[in-house]
Amino acid sequence: MHPSETSSDGSGLHERIYEIVRQIPEGRVATYGQIARWAGRCTARMAGYAMAAVPFSSDVPWQRVINSxxxxxxxxxxxxHVEQRDLLEAEGVVFNARGRVDLGQYGWSGPGISEQEMNDLLWRG
Incomplete structure (x- = not known):
């Protein structure tokens, strides 16, 4: 791994993840796995850790990243998790009776990703 891609504490990776998450439009969501794939050299768990580490005063819309x-x-x-759901609902995201978001309706296709690629990503988790 090139030294400029991430520091030993993961801050370079976190910033790469945050740049992707900042692009998610209001009323849309992406999964931890999708964020990880778009960031490269990352796992869903690592994306989750990055979201958990978002500073309180940050402009990163952390609430728009959900599970597969x-x-x-x-x-x-x-x-x-209660605050996250409240924020998403305030953006117009609807949860069904099981507490799930329809990823087909509210999922973000990502930076430069086609609808087919989005569907492929959704079904792979």
Whole structure:
């Protein structure tokens, strides 16, 4: 890995992830796995850690990243998942009775990704 791609603490990777997440339009969502693939050299878990590390005063719309089931992931501490759902609903994202978002309707196709590629990504998790 090239030194400029990420520092030992992952801040370079985090910034790459944040740049992608900043592009997600209001009322749209992406999964941790999608963000990881778009960022490159990353896993869904790493994308999750980056979202958990978003500074409080950041302009990163962290609420727009959800899990591959279309659900808001619960947190081990606090009630951030409640805030995340509230923020998404305020943007017009609808959750079904099972607490899931229709990724086909609300999923973001990503930076320069076709609808077919988006569907392929959705079904691979």
């Amino acid at each position: 089931k279309g659900e808001v992931s619960t947190r081990s501490h606090g009630d951030g």
